[in-house]
Amino acid sequence: MADSPIKSPEESSADEQRVEELAHELAERLRTLPNRTELTDYAVGLLRDSAEEANQAEQAHQSVERLRKGDPFNPIAFAIPLFVIGVVLCATGILIGPGMGIIGIAVSMALYGIGLALFRGIVRGGTKAKKQPGPGA
DSSP: OOOOOOOOHHHHHHHHHHHHHHHHHHHHHHHTSTTHHHHHHHHHHHHHHHHHHHHHHHHHHHHHHHHHHSOSOOHHHHHHHHHHHHHHHHHHSSOHHHHHHHHHHHHHHHHHHHHHHHHHHHHHHHHHHHHSOOTTO
16 A cells, blocks of 8 residues: 555545545445345445455554664564573583573673663654753743
């Protein structure tokens, strides 16, 4: 689904009127049919499915945009399983050396991830603070 430009109130009102006209036209046609109950349920189901598909497409588009804006690499997410693997290796008693090495890597990745998160917060927070006027302005 392509991005639609922001519509003026007049255009939104015209869209609402068009939808209302289509709904009235559909209702009129359904009233004349002998199996109108089944066809009404079918039409409502189609509209519901269409709305759900549009919502799913919009959510997919929004998640793609969020991924583009943010870094998909999360070192803390990698550090947690590495730490667990290191602990399991140390618990065997035989592989304490490699286990401690993996734990060290996990701790360093976690610290890097925390530092990265703090740095991003400072950078984003600093730009927001500059854009907002102070109370005396």
